[in-house]
Amino acid sequence: MSASIEIANVTKRYGTLTVLDDISLSISPSEFVVFLGPSGCGKSTLLRMIAGLEDVTEGMISVGGQRVDTLPPGKRGVAMVFQSYALYPHMTVHENMSFGLENIGVAKKEIEKRIRLAAETLEIAHLLDRKPQKLSGGQRQRAAIGRAIVKEPKAFLFDEPLSNLDAALRGRTRLELAQLHARLGSTMIFVTHDQVEAMTLADRIVVMHNRKIEQIGTPMEIYHHPATRFVAGFVGSPAMNFIPVQRITQNENGTAVDAAGIGNLDTAIRLPTAFSSQSATLGIRAEDISVLSPGQSGVPLIAEVVERLGDRTLIYGRLSDGTKLTVEADGRNEASAGDRLEIALDASAIHLFDADGMAHHPEGE
Amino acid sequence: MAESYRRGHPGHALFILPYLTAFVVLLAFPLFWSIWLSLHKVDLFGPGRFVGLTNYTRVLADPVFLQAFRNTILFVALSVPTLVALGLFLALALNRTTRTTSFFRGLFFSSSVLSVTIVTLIWRFVFIPRDGLIPVIFEQLGLQPINFLSTSGWSLFAVGVATVWWCLGLPMMLFLAALQQIPADLYEAAALDNASPWRVLRRITLPSIARTIMLVTIIQIVMQFQLFGQAQLMTNGGPNGTSRPLVMYIYETGFIRWDVGKGAAASELLFLIILCAAMVQYIISTRKPEVRE
Amino acid sequence: MSRDQSTYRPETLTASRPLLWIAALLSVVMMAPVAWLVGLSIKNNRELMLGTESVFRLPYTLVNYVNILHSSQAFGWFFNSMIVAIGQTIGVLVLSSLAGYAFARLEFPLRRTIFVIVLFGLAVPEQAVIIARHQMFNWFGLHNSHLGLMLPGMSSAFGVFLMTQFFRAIPKEIDEAALLDNASQWRIFWKIMLPLTLPAQATLGIFTFLHAWNDYWWPLISATKKEMYTLTIGIASSQTNFAQSEGLGFLSAQAVFASLPVLIVYIFFQRHIVTAVSGGAVK
Numbered sequence: 001m002s003a004s005i006e007i008a009n010v011t012k013r014y015g016t017l018t019v020l021d022d023i024s025l026s027i028s029p030s031e032f033v034v035f036l037g038p039s040g041c042g043k044s045t046l047l048r049m050i051a052g053l054e055d056v057t058e059g060m061i062s063v064g065g066q067r068v069d070t071l072p073p074g075k076r077g078v079a080m081v082f083q084s085y086a087l088y089p090h091m092t093v094h095e096n097m098s099f100g101l102e103n104i105g106v107a108k109k110e111i112e113k114r115i116r117l118a119a120e121t122l123e124i125a126h127l128l129d130r131k132p133q134k135l136s137g138g139q140r141q142r143a144a145i146g147r148a149i150v151k152e153p154k155a156f157l158f159d160e161p162l163s164n165l166d167a168a169l170r171g172r173t174r175l176e177l178a179q180l181h182a183r184l185g186s187t188m189i190f191v192t193h194d195q196v197e198a199m200t201l202a203d204r205i206v207v208m209h210n211r212k213i214e215q216i217g218t219p220m221e222i223y224h225h226p227a228t229r230f231v232a233g234f235v236g237s238p239a240m241n242f243i244p245v246q247r248i249t250q251n252e253n254g255t256a257v258d259a260a261g262i263g264n265l266d267t268a269i270r271l272p273t274a275f276s277s278q279s280a281t282l283g284i285r286a287e288d289i290s291v292l293s294p295g296q297s298g299v300p301l302i303a304e305v306v307e308r309l310g311d312r313t314l315i316y317g318r319l320s321d322g323t324k325l326t327v328e329a330d331g332r333n334e335a336s337a338g339d340r341l342e343i344a345l346d347a348s349a350i351h352l353f354d355a356d357g358m359a360h361h362p363e364g365e
Numbered sequence: 366m367a368e369s370y371r372r373g374h375p376g377h378a379l380f381i382l383p384y385l386t387a388f389v390v391l392l393a394f395p396l397f398w399s400i401w402l403s404l405h406k407v408d409l410f411g412p413g414r415f416v417g418l419t420n421y422t423r424v425l426a427d428p429v430f431l432q433a434f435r436n437t438i439l440f441v442a443l444s445v446p447t448l449v450a451l452g453l454f455l456a457l458a459l460n461r462t463t464r465t466t467s468f469f470r471g472l473f474f475s476s477s478v479l480s481v482t483i484v485t486l487i488w489r490f491v492f493i494p495r496d497g498l499i500p501v502i503f504e505q506l507g508l509q510p511i512n513f514l515s516t517s518g519w520s521l522f523a524v525g526v527a528t529v530w531w532c533l534g535l536p537m538m539l540f541l542a543a544l545q546q547i548p549a550d551l552y553e554a555a556a557l558d559n560a561s562p563w564r565v566l567r568r569i570t571l572p573s574i575a576r577t578i579m580l581v582t583i584i585q586i587v588m589q590f591q592l593f594g595q596a597q598l599m600t601n602g603g604p605n606g607t608s609r610p611l612v613m614y615i616y617e618t619g620f621i622r623w624d625v626g627k628g629a630a631a632s633e634l635l636f637l638i639i640l641c642a643a644m645v646q647y648i649i650s651t652r653k654p655e656v657r658e
Numbered sequence: 659m660s661r662d663q664s665t666y667r668p669e670t671l672t673a674s675r676p677l678l679w680i681a682a683l684l685s686v687v688m689m690a691p692v693a694w695l696v697g698l699s700i701k702n703n704r705e706l707m708l709g710t711e712s713v714f715r716l717p718y719t720l721v722n723y724v725n726i727l728h729s730s731q732a733f734g735w736f737f738n739s740m741i742v743a744i745g746q747t748i749g750v751l752v753l754s755s756l757a758g759y760a761f762a763r764l765e766f767p768l769r770r771t772i773f774v775i776v777l778f779g780l781a782v783p784e785q786a787v788i789i790a791r792h793q794m795f796n797w798f799g800l801h802n803s804h805l806g807l808m809l810p811g812m813s814s815a816f817g818v819f820l821m822t823q824f825f826r827a828i829p830k831e832i833d834e835a836a837l838l839d840n841a842s843q844w845r846i847f848w849k850i851m852l853p854l855t856l857p858a859q860a861t862l863g864i865f866t867f868l869h870a871w872n873d874y875w876w877p878l879i880s881a882t883k884k885e886m887y888t889l890t891i892g893i894a895s896s897q898t899n900f901a902q903s904e905g906l907g908f909l910s911a912q913a914v915f916a917s918l919p920v921l922i923v924y925i926f927f928q929r930h931i932v933t934a935v936s937g938g939a940v941k
Binding site: 383466474636 | 674677678680681682684685688689690691692694695698706709710711749752753754756757759760761764765766767772775776779780781782783784785786787788789790791792793794809810812813815818843847868871872873874875879889890891893894897906909910913916917920921923924925928931932935
């Protein structure tokens with residue numbers, strides 16, 4: 001069973017403090033949506049409002065076409081997996097799973113059937129009689145997901161469920177969650193501050209910042225066409241380079257940009273006539289800058305720190321005017337700190353941001 | 366607007382209703398009723414007559430009350446420092462988890478679980494003339510026997526000994542709890558700084574538990590101000606009232622002589638003293654933990 | 659703090675050998691009066707009349723303990739103490755758990771104000787209310803009854819305070835998960851929260867039991883009929899006119915007998931008692 005979720009003009013205030021400001025979002029059935037943002041951006045609050053653990057100050061939330069924001073949490077038909085898992089410590093895994101079903105009067109036989117099915121799916125059948133203390137972190141995680149599955153909810157809500165796992169397990173669980181979503185076909189909302197989780201799991205990512213939604217889009221849209229300077233800087237590692245723009249000349253093919261320490265670049269970006277170069281910024285990812293082989297001339301860069309990651313090399317340096325710039329070169333690059341390099345920027349991968357941080361991208365592709 | 370699942374469900378009040386009833390009927394109401402009584406002339410028959418603060422002036426002018434007050438102050442002044450010092454010493458001595466120290470901790474705390482009746486019985490059998498443990502020892506050593514329980518001066522001392530013996534466990538446990546809160550790396554840092562054990566005690570251990578020392582002192586002041594059973598059972602306040610504490614005065618006034626108004630007035634005076642101590646305790650315990658040196 | 663044997667342990671004065679020896683010496687002083695009491699209890703009264711130094715000599719006898727078995731009075735008092743202590747303990751556990759859960763987790767009008775007032779109750783000594791309480795119990799004819807003896811202890815704010823702390827220590831996500839599991843507030847309390855506070859219940863329960871068993875003030879005032887005495891009061895009453903009538907040996911045996919339940923509880927539940935006293939006072 002999967003349902004659509006509609007969030008309409010939702011605002012959340014604690015007294016005079018506004019935590020979420022006029023949020024609207026619709027999620028289709030079976031969609032896997034990730035709320036991504038730095039801590040304190042309100043993403044968890046939004047999730048908890050859908051669950052009913054926080055009340056809605058203004059606006060409306062519907063699940064499967066039914067308005068739920070006036071219903072108590074248990075009546076909304078959603079299931080939640082907590083960051084701390086929140087398994088009932090004094091109950092076995094089996095009891096943890098059956099508790100919610102008993103509360104709504106599901107027949108004993110049906111409860112057993114659902115638990116058996118979920119346990120098989122999650123490969124925890126041998127753990128059903130254990131209490132949470134006797135489980136490893138990964139097993140607890142599965143038990144918590146199992147508790148959600150047996151309820152056959154209209155939607156699953158995940159609140160940073162991977163953050164308590166170690167790196168290796170986190171990667172594996174991520175894969176399994178993706179498989180689980182494919183198998184169950186349920187609507188899922190997943191809250192995280194980890195962009196890798198967001199990029200790998202999401203059908204659509206909702207990037208949140210400072211009480212508002214910055215952008216909603218597929219992982220590729222978010223990465224290649226960030227709507228704002230915040231999204232551009234938050235998604236991607238290393239973070240996107242930002243270079244102050246000095247002058248802009250519009251021509252029939254697009255825009256010529258004169259940026260500090262770089263000089264003129266011809267881009268295919270079409271800007272609105274009102275665009276002002278005042279406080280505008282040029283953005284480019286490290287991987288869209290290449291190091292030229294010796295003898296070729298481009299933009300000069302003094303390398304300050306060189307990080308060798310094996311498959312690639314990150315060069316942190318300064319342009320002639322002192323602007324910092326990160327360049328990604330291949331793993332065999334032999335540059336070292338202090339070297340003077342010649343680099344080239346891929347003009348088709350350049351983004352321009354106006355003073356308010358709104359993004360403009362090259363046309364085509 | 367949505368109703369939060371937590372907010373103001375009147376049904377939630379049902380959870381506190383049972384206790385609140387007990388609190389109001391058995392504590393809050395009696396407290397106000399006592400204050401009311403202390404402002405009235407009441408005897409066993411018929412309703413009282415409002416007399417203002419007369420009961421209080423009667424109490425304060427009563428030489429028996431003043432003597433009991435002095436006795437109590439003296440008792441607190443002697444027993445509390447002893448309890449704090451001994452408790453602190455034992456905590457320092459036993460601040461390590463081994464089988465031996467656990468055994469001693471258990472032993473030193475064990476007297477605290479006995480009732481006042483048993484404690485006083487034990488100590489009377491230690492002090493009573495001729496048959497007590499101390500007279501027997503004195504006799505063996507050829508010393509002049511002292512009648513501890515009925516000699517003025519010694520009687521309050523005997524009550525104090527029994528009290529320290531009875532109450533020692535709590536300060537020790539509180540100090541132990543505080544000592545265990547001191548991070549081990551502080552000691553390691555001090556060792557790297559070549560500090561002598563004595564300096565470590567003076568400059569690290571004691572400053573780290575300064576707040577607990579204050580709290581324990583106040584808790585003990587509050588407790589020892591309520592001295593009653595030990596004095597009543599060991600010396601009955603004697604001789605000549607030299608070991609009669611405040612609470613015993615309240616008991617005798619209110620329940621032996623049935624001078625209800627005067628007894629209530631005396632009890633409110635005691636309440637006032639304890640309230641002040643409790644205020645200080647509250648202020649200290651809510652103040653932020655001490656800064657380490 | 660469990661550390662490896664190999665871990666370097668800085669030299670400190672605490673728990674050093676000389677201090678331990680002094681503590682051991684103190685413990686001998688501490689236990690001497692108890693040993694004296696036990697010694698008296700296993701001597702024949704007639705022998706003690708001649709001189710109590712006979713405690714250090716044979717023969718010993720259990721006759722005083724056998725005599726307790728024949729004294730219906732002591733057993734009656736023991737029975738009263740049991741009823742009162744158990745009744746009060748159950749009452750305190752029920753009231754404190756309900757109220758503690760409400761203060762820690764539920765919203766209701768005036769919650770903060772009520773909590774502060776209840777905390778204020780911690781500062782009210784029993785003496786300040788005893789005279790009025792005595793009158794009230796008189797009106798309702800509650801003196802010299804088991805109910806009358808166990809009721810006042812139930813107003814203690816200590817238990818509420820302790821349980822509020824324990825409930826607060828349970829992660830909020832646990833009850834949120836239960837809410838999403840469509841459990842009613844009562845079911846959350848009964849099936850989820852209460853089982854999680856079982857250790858706390860034990861702590862508070864044992865503490866309350868000891869407190870009720872040892873209480874002196876209230877039973878002294880409320881139980882005036884000899885057959886309604888608790889063991890504490892009963893022993894006190896036979897203490898005040900001892901010597902001639904019953905003898906040191908018998909009284910000592912009675913005292914040992916009366917302390918046994920408390921000491922047994924203490925030996926088995928020492929950890930809980932220590933948690934209760936130190937947790938309640940320091941936090």
